Amino acid sequence: MNEIGSLLVGELIFMDGQEQAGQDVQIDLVHEVMGDLGIPVGFLKTSHRRSLIKLG
Amino acid sequence: MRIEVLNVCRSEPQANDGYVQKAIEFLSDGGFEAQILPDYQHPEERARLFVETVSRKDVDYTWIARGGIEAAYLLPHIDFLSLKVNNTLIEASDFTHLALPILKSGFPVLYGADARSLSLLLDESERKEIFRLLDEGIDNSHLDLLSINGRKLTTEALVGGTLQILLNLLGTQYCPDLRGRNLYVEHHYIPGRILFRS
Numbered sequence: 001m002n003e004i005g006s007l008l009v010g011e012l013i014f015m016d017g018q019e020q021a022g023q024d025v026q027i028d029l030v031h032e033v034m035g036d037l038g039i040p041v042g043f044l045k046t047s048h049r050r051s052l053i054k055l056g
Numbered sequence: 057m058r059i060e061v062l063n064v065c066r067s068e069p070q071a072n073d074g075y076v077q078k079a080i081e082f083l084s085d086g087g088f089e090a091q092i093l094p095d096y097q098h099p100e101e102r103a104r105l106f107v108e109t110v111s112r113k114d115v116d117y118t119w120i121a122r123g124g125i126e127a128a129y130l131l132p133h134i135d136f137l138s139l140k141v142n143n144t145l146i147e148a149s150d151f152t153h154l155a156l157p158i159l160k161s162g163f164p165v166l167y168g169a170d171a172r173s174l175s176l177l178l179d180e181s182e183r184k185e186i187f188r189l190l191d192e193g194i195d196n197s198h199l200d201l202l203s204i205n206g207r208k209l210t211t212e213a214l215v216g217g218t219l220q221i222l223l224n225l226l227g228t229q230y231c232p233d234l235r236g237r238n239l240y241v242e243h244h245y246i247p248g249r250i251l252f253r254s
Contacts, residue, residue: 003234003235003236004234004235004236004237004238004239005210005213005236005237005238005239006207006209006210006238006239007238007239007240007241008201008209008211008214008216008238008239008240008241009240009241009242010240010241010242038207039207040203040205040207040208040209040210041203041204041205041207042201042202042203042204042209043201043202043204044199044200044201044202045200045201045202046199046200048167048168048169048242049148049168049169049173049177050168050169050173050177050178050182051168051169051182051185051186051189051198051199052146052166052167052168052169052186052189052190052194053166053167053168053194053196053199053211053214053240054164054165054166054167054194054195054196054211054214055155055159055164055165055166055167055214055215055216055217055240056159056162056163056164056165056213056214056215
């Protein structure tokens with residue numbers, strides 16, 4: 001995992017049990033996991049379901 | 057431009073195929089030659105049609121009609137080593153199963169809305185934007201990104217898909233090498249603790 005160039009996440013809403021985590025919680029979580037590895041981490045602001053992303 | 061809309065998953069009994077038909081109408085109104093291909097019941101038949109369609113040179117895009125869990129059923133019926141991809145696959149979440157081995161073979165894939173979304177989810181301005189992207193080609197410059205640790209993000213050489221499927225395919229013959237690539241994850245309705253473990 002630490003050999004990837006960067007990480008983009010396409011959904012801003014996670015479900016955890018009965019609670020729907022807020023954006024700040026998600027960002028903190030991903031930051032904690034990936035930040036110390038030095039990997040750039042970002043989110044798509046617009047839903048991938050409403051657009052197209054080129055993979056490859 | 058010619059777009060073939062493909063039923064990789066069987067229609068669910070409760071599915072409203074009117075959305076797919078309406079999507080065809082939107083595509084036609086947008087200036088595309090579009091049609092929906094036959095809806096076979098057996099995964100082997102659907103895999104054969106998938107291979108035939110993505111290999112066609114007279115087609116610009118092969119667009120998955122709708123999402124569904126049955127994309128994985130096609131994997132044993134496709135020889136990815138000999139697969140010829142001569143147009144661009146447009147796929148959605150569940151089709152990460154099929155997109156990853158295609159990416160591994162060196163062919164690009166467009167990820168996001170399924171064809172049904174044109175009528176089920178998107179408004180007119182969003183449809184026009186997708187049509188523009190299909191006409192002009194997609195280089196990801198249209199994506200609006202939020203960096204959360206201040207480091208520069210890049211959308212070149214993206215590989216990825218739905219996190220659950222990525223985790224299932226890691227280490228298998230279907231997953232491309234992630235080293236040096238930029239990882240895109242659709243993280244949809246999954247507990248945060250799973251992401252933490254991943």
